[in-house]
Amino acid sequence: MRSNKRCNDRWGAACQPRAEGWPDACLRAVSWALLASLLVGCQSEVPYFRPNxxxxxxxxxxxxxxxxxxxxxxxxxxxxxxxxxxxxxxxxxxxxxxxxxxxxxxxxxxxxxxxxxxxxxxxxxxxxxxxxxxxxxxxxxxxxxxxxxxxxxxxxxxxxxxxxxxxxxxxxxxxxxxxxxxxxxxxxxxxxxxxxxxxxxxxxxxxxxxxxxxxxxxxxxxxxxxxxxxxxxxxxxxxxxxxxxxxxxxxxxxxxxxxxxxxxxxxxxxxxxxxxxxxxxxVIHPVSSPVDFSDPESTAMAESIARGEKLFYSKNLQCNSCHGDSAQGDGQRDKYTVWFKWREDLGTNNDDQAEINRVVHQFMDVGALKPRTIYPRNLRLGVYRGGRRPIDLYRRIYSGINGGPMPAQGTVTGIAGDEVPDSEAGGSVRREQIWDVVSYVLSLPYEPLSQGPPQRQGSKYTPR
Ligand code: HEC
Ligand code: HEC
Structure with a gap:
């Protein structure tokens, strides 16, 4: 809590100890100050930043x-x-x-x-x-x-x-x-x-x-x-x-x-x-898109979606290993927490529950928030935190998500779009293919779940 000297001083002013006990004004001041600081973390002056x-x-x-x-x-x-x-x-x-x-x-x-x-x-x-x-x-x-x-x-x-x-x-x-x-x-x-x-x-x-x-x-x-x-x-x-x-x-x-x-x-x-x-x-400048996203009904789009689906479940990209065969975010869900970086630093990124508990308590004692799992996103909801424009998704897939487990498919050499040939840009796929994955991801909220492609069923995280 951002309690601070100023806030305390303010209570203090009304709360000088007196022989007859705690005056009403003091109690009022304390309860208002408490309420105010609970609500807004104290809107008044704050003398220092909190040390890390x-x-x-x-x-x-x-x-x-x-x-x-x-x-x-x-x-x-x-x-x-x-x-x-x-x-x-x-x-x-x-x-x-x-x-x-x-x-x-x-x-x-x-x-x-x-x-x-x-x-x-x-x-x-x-x-x-x-x-x-x-x-x-x-x-x-x-x-x-x-x-x-x-x-x-x-x-x-x-x-x-x-x-x-x-x-x-x-x-x-x-x-x-x-x-x-x-x-x-x-x-x-x-x-x-x-x-x-x-x-x-x-x-x-x-x-x-x-x-x-x-x-x-x-x-x-x-x-x-x-x-x-x-x-x-x-x-x-x-x-x-x-x-x-x-x-x-x-x-x-x-x-x-x-x-x-x-x-x-x-x-x-x-x-x-x-x-x-x-x-x-x-800044990632994408290669030009082979499809026109403003025309979702086109044959070119249908073909792009089909290519993107293959890539999504391919051995190369393995998007389904995390996002699940259903793409509902139900692949691997238990491995990463917001702490996974710290635990790596500490050399305790293992399965020893007693050791994990020790570290968690030690860190929460000095103000860290409880670790929470970062789940892979359910891609059938059509909710994208980083923006839902095709270019946002291109960049997300190209670069992965910084600070979390979602991996990059591109490399730093390829960020300059068309200027660098794919053969030199490296990465796990040709950059143009990332647009196909974008097409597929954007189509997922509209694909009837019950009619998922038969090949996919029962694959349980083993990429084709
Ligand atoms: C190692 C696991 C992993 C793999 C592999 C993976 N993702 Fe993710 N993905 C995640 C996680 C975890 C998140 C949520 C990240 C967060 O909330 O910080 C995410 C988020 C996303 C999002 C949401 C972006 C947004 O703006 O909200 C999209 C889209 C996505 N992934 C697509 C893909 C595609 C396409 C592939 C394959 C090229 C892929 N992911 C591979 C773990 C993975
Ligand atoms: C109700 C709580 C709430 C308030 C109020 C709020 N934020 Fe956030 N903010 C969040 C959460 C939650 C996230 C993390 C989202 C995530 O990880 O997907 C976030 C993320 C961010 C990010 C990081 C985005 C990124 O790319 O990683 C920035 C920058 C940010 N907030 C700025 C602000 C600023 C500036 C304000 C005030 C004008 C503000 N926020 C007010 C909850 C809040």
Missing amino acids: LVEIEIEQDASEPVTEDQQRLINETMLALFGTPDRPANPFPEDAQAADAQSPLRTFGFDVEKLKVSAGPAYRDAEGNQHGLYRLHCAHCHGVTGGGDGPTAAFLNPYPRDYRQGVFKYKSTFGAAKPTHEDLKRVLVNGVSGTSMPSFRLLPDNEIEALIEYVRYLSARGETEIKLIEYMAAEGEMPGSISEIAGGFPLPVDDEGVAEEEPEEENVVASVMYQWKAAPVS
Whole structure:
């Protein structure tokens, strides 16, 4: 719970101990404050971001403990770099070049004006401008620190995204690359269908833009913290002074403002921001589609669907191994939880139930949410979290789903669409064939289940 000093102070003011006992005003203040903080996780000021104790615990468990003094040093560094939930800071020092379009600030930094509108407690100013957008709209799910652990989170499935991992799922870029600005905008405007992530279509554009900037900020902040903890655990010291941790500037940039070379690992914030800046380079541009998706009744489409079905159940792609012979998501369902990455890190990704329970309790004690299984999607519902346009599905299948078990069928060399011949692009199928799989997936909600192709029945996860 985001209890904080300010909230406590407020109760305190009405609750000075008196000889005659607890005054009514105090009880009222306490119950209102409790109610308010239960509902919204405390809308008032929040002095600090919450340290990532789960990441500290990962290191302790891997027998590379981070001492309390070292944790304090990390917290102080984070405060100096990123400020607080009420007063966000730009980790890159403002210098004389700040006005210059090529300055590191412009290249890597955050738009502090936008951050200010999103940060802090929610209120409307005299001109009617809304402030504290993030705490108003997002924090009860995603948490003030962006850890995906706001007061509502534990009740949701799937859980809200933990921005601090820097892992995003529904994006146009390949593999682990960051989402583009447009990707985040699409998520905010459309929401994530089939989950509790709502659409914010009704907010004015400038507010959406301010929120996108704040998500980037919380994510870069969280990733920086994780990297500092990892570095501290491995090396027993910080990677350098605060300005060294911020960045190795100035870096030469190309015409698009992308740094020409990657910052050093020790320049932690700059290397995280480099990934955000470089995201557009990783956008997947599909090869042109052999079918016209606006004409679903065409013969060409029927043929594409038939080819796609073969691929879906082929030894090569094995989509049915997870999504099931029925494509209802009833293939392999028990292997992956939202924790599968952690458990891998911890070397406990095994079937030893006692060991799993130990780790689960240890992590929940420091604030992690209970592990939940990531089920393969039921593809007969026609609900696609990452968008239902053919291009969204092409990218999902080409790249897999970052942060989960759904595998990639394409490779990084092939993301530039027609420019790279299939023979050089690698991957498990020709890129053109991915469009056939898209055709098949899009046809699934309309295929009568009872009339599934006879060859498929009884195959029970053994691909033809
Ligand atoms: C009611 C809870 C809820 C609220 C409120 C909410 N979200 Fe989410 N959000 C979610 C859930 C749940 C997911 C994860 C969906 C999934 O994994 O499929 C998510 C995912 C996201 C993602 C990640 C998308 C991706 O590609 O991985 C972003 C970004 C995001 N939310 C931003 C926001 C912002 C900004 C706000 C406030 C304007 C907000 N959310 C408000 C529940 C919420
Ligand atoms: C190793 C298991 C696995 C395999 C193999 C697999 N998937 Fe998935 N797939 C998943 C899981 C798990 C999800 C849900 C991911 C999530 O919610 O984070 C998913 C989600 C999807 C989605 C939903 C995307 C959205 O936007 O909601 C589609 C479409 C999909 N898979 C198609 C395919 C196709 C086509 C193949 C074969 C090329 C395939 N999958 C192979 C596990 C798998």
